[in-house]
Amino acid sequence: xxxxxxxxxxxxxxxxxxxxxxxxxxxxxxxxxxxxxxxxxxxxxxxxxxxxxxxxxxxxxxxxxxxxxxxxxxxxxxxxxxxxxxxxxxxxxxxxxxxxxxxxxxxxxxxxxxxxxxxxxxxxxxxxxxxxxxxxxxxxxxxxxxxxxxxxxxxxxxxxxxxxxxxxxxxxxxxxxxxxxxxxxxxxxxxxxxxxx
Amino acid sequence: xxxxxxxxxxxxxxxxxxxxxxxxxxxxxxxxxxxxxxxxxxxxxxxxxxxxxxxxxxxxxxxxxxxxxxxxxxxxxxxxxxxxxxxxxxxxxxxxxxxxxxxxxxxxxxxxxxxxxxxxxxxxxxxxxxxxxxxxxxxxxxxxxxxxxxxxxxxxxxxxxxxxxxxxxxxxxxxxxxxxxxxxxxxxxxxxxxxxx
Numbered sequence: 571x572x573x574x575x576x577x578x579x580x581x582x583x584x585x586x587x588x589x590x591x592x593x594x595x596x597x598x599x600x601x602x603x604x605x606x607x608x609x610x611x612x613x614x615x616x617x618x619x620x621x622x623x624x625x626x627x628x629x630x631x632x633x634x635x636x637x638x639x640x641x642x643x644x645x646x647x648x649x650x651x652x653x654x655x656x657x658x659x660x661x662x663x664x665x666x667x668x669x670x671x672x673x674x675x676x677x678x679x680x681x682x683x684x685x686x687x688x689x690x691x692x693x694x695x696x697x698x699x700x701x702x703x704x705x706x707x708x709x710x711x712x713x714x715x716x717x718x719x720x721x722x723x724x725x726x727x728x729x730x731x732x733x734x735x736x737x738x739x740x741x742x743x744x745x746x747x748x749x750x751x752x753x754x755x756x757x758x759x760x761x762x763x764x765x766x767x
Numbered sequence: 768x769x770x771x772x773x774x775x776x777x778x779x780x781x782x783x784x785x786x787x788x789x790x791x792x793x794x795x796x797x798x799x800x801x802x803x804x805x806x807x808x809x810x811x812x813x814x815x816x817x818x819x820x821x822x823x824x825x826x827x828x829x830x831x832x833x834x835x836x837x838x839x840x841x842x843x844x845x846x847x848x849x850x851x852x853x854x855x856x857x858x859x860x861x862x863x864x865x866x867x868x869x870x871x872x873x874x875x876x877x878x879x880x881x882x883x884x885x886x887x888x889x890x891x892x893x894x895x896x897x898x899x900x901x902x903x904x905x906x907x908x909x910x911x912x913x914x915x916x917x918x919x920x921x922x923x924x925x926x927x928x929x930x931x932x933x934x935x936x937x938x939x940x941x942x943x944x945x946x947x948x949x950x951x952x953x954x955x956x957x958x959x960x961x962x963x964x
Contacts, residue, residue, distance in 0.1 A: 614823030623820040623846055626811030649820055649847060743940070 588643050590728065591651040594719075595636040595668045596660030601715030604741070605658075606637035608719060612729050612737035613641045621649040634664040641728070656726050657693065658718055659685055660700070669693070679722045681714070682763065696725065698762045704753065713753035720757030731758055785840050787925065788848040791916075792833040792865045793857030798912030801938070802855075803834035805916060809926050809934035810838045818846040831861040838925070853923050854890065855915055856882055857897070866890070876919045878911070879960065893922065895959045901950065910950035917954030928955055 592609065596602045603624050610622040624637040638651040657672040659665035659680040665687060672678045672693035680687060682697030700718040704711050716738070723729050735754060742750045789806065793799045800821050807819040821834040835848040854869040856862035856877040862884060869875045869890035877884060879894030897915040901908050913935070920926050932951060939947045 610821075610823050620823040621820060622823065623818060624807075625843070625846075626807050626817040626819065646822070649822075650845075 589646070590641045590656070591654045592639040592641065592656045592658075592728065593636055593651050593654040593668060593671075594638070594658045594660075595634055595664035596658075596715075597633070597663060598635055600660050601712070602635055602637045602660070605715045605719040606639050608716075608734065608737045608741055609723065609729065610639045610641075611741060612733040613639070615736065616729065616733045618643060619646050621646040623649055623651070634661065634667040636664070636668065656722060656728065658722055660714065660718060662686065665689055677722075677726050679718065679725070679762075681718065695765045696722075696762050697764075698757075698760060700757065703756050703760070707756055708749065708752055710749060710753075713750060716750050716753035717757035717760070720754045721760050721762060724758045725762060786843070787838045787853070788851045789836040789838070789853045789855075789925065790833055790848050790851040790865060790868075791835070791855045791857075792831055792861035793855075793912075794830070794860060795832055797857050798909070799832055799834045799857070802912045802916040803836050805913075805931065805934045805938055806920065806926065807836045807838075808938060809930040810836070812933065813926065813930045815840060816843050818843040820846055820848070831858065831864040833861070833865065853919060853925065855919055857911065857915060859883065862886055874919070874923050876915065876922070876959075878915065892962045893919075893959050894961075895954075895957060897954065900953050900957070904953055905946065905949055907946060907950075910947060913947050913950040914954035914957070917951045918957050918959065921955045922959060 594602045594606050606622050610620045614620045619642045621640045625635060640646050640649055653673045655676050657668055657678045659668060662685050665680055665685045666689050669678060669689040669691040672691050674692035676693040677696060678691055678693035679696045681700045683699050683702045687695050698721050701711055701714045703717050704714040723734055738750050738754060791799050791803050803819050807817045811817045816839045818837045822832060837843050837846055850870045852873050854865055854875045856865060859882050862877055862882045863886050866875060866886040866888040869888050871889035873890045874893060875888055875890035876893045878897045880896050880899045884892050895918050898908055898911045900914050901911045920931055935947050935951060
């Protein structure tokens with residue numbers, strides 16, 4: 571397992587891109603939309619332009635659902651995510667649906683306990699035991715999304731910890747904040763396993 | 768003032784469109800995103816495919832911000848709102864920015880106490896005293912968004928009352944639910960004033 575400093579993927583950070591496309595996917599109830607909202611809010615507060623898009627419908631209730639965030643230094647003209655720089659898959663159905671759309675050079679994060687990365691992808695595969703950490707360390711699977719968001723945000727260099735923590739404080743109801751902040755600390759810089767896509 | 772039955776605009780309902788584009792706009796803090804979330808959630812629960820998009824950033828904090836909902840009978844291929852069928856403007860800045868983008872044949876709702884419809888628009892202009900109703904009837908300007916959402920949803924025939932009420936019950940914290948349900952009832956079918964764009 572790489573240490574934290576080594577685990578920072580240079581892909582997104584070094585390119586200093588004008589536009590970063592992030593796709594978060596999972597099953598209904600896994601808190602994908604909240605994770606996207608937190609990332610969008612934190613990015614906006616740090617001075618960037620952000621557009622967030624989420625889908626609802628029969629599909630979102632049953633199988634794989636997604637929420638997307640486009641982060642840009644300038645106004646976002648085109649809100650659609652066509653070639654995600656960062657993808658998260660929290661369920662097998664989400665992986666099977668979206669892995670093939672993650673391009674070469676992009677980062678694909680998945681829950682290593684919930685997903686067997688069987689589908690074809692050109693992206694770098696990065697696994698983390700997000701759901702397992704949530705259950706074993708906090709006894710609450712409901713914060714799997716926060717652990718995963720913190721893990722990928724730190725690893726991909728999407729946002730600084732303070733901005734994301736502040737977004738949690740603004741967005742999470744007071745009685746759940748302590749749990750969510752603990753989940754955030756568990757995920758930020760956590761060990762991840764890597765393989766080429 | 769037209770009566771409720773007469774105020775039902777046939778534009779959206781009669782065409783039975785495969786795709787309805789809704790743009791809600793206002794200033795930061797007016798609850799535009801919550802209104803869009805409620806409409807999206809209610810529409811999805813009633814069996815339609817929905818994509819919701821919102822912007823964050825320096826612009827959203829200061830001037831006019833928007834949240835958009837695309838409602839479709841089939842999968843939404845293109846989530847961007849290009850020619851809104853329904854537009855809501857809750858602030859002058861939002862009206863000045865988005866009125867010109869509301870096409871002929873579309874419905875443009877605005878708060879008649881907060882907005883002077885000075886900008887050019889081809890849309891049908893439909894005003895309602897949403898903020899005034901919120902303050903005078905409920906003593907809370909914070910539910911202006913819910914009154915406006917209920918008013919335009921009933922007037923444009925976007926969704927049935929029961930579905931939208933259910934979405935409120937799912938999305939609004941318990942301690943604010945009674946206030947929000949009262950706001951909903953105030954807005955649903957309320958009197959609106961009309962003029963051609």
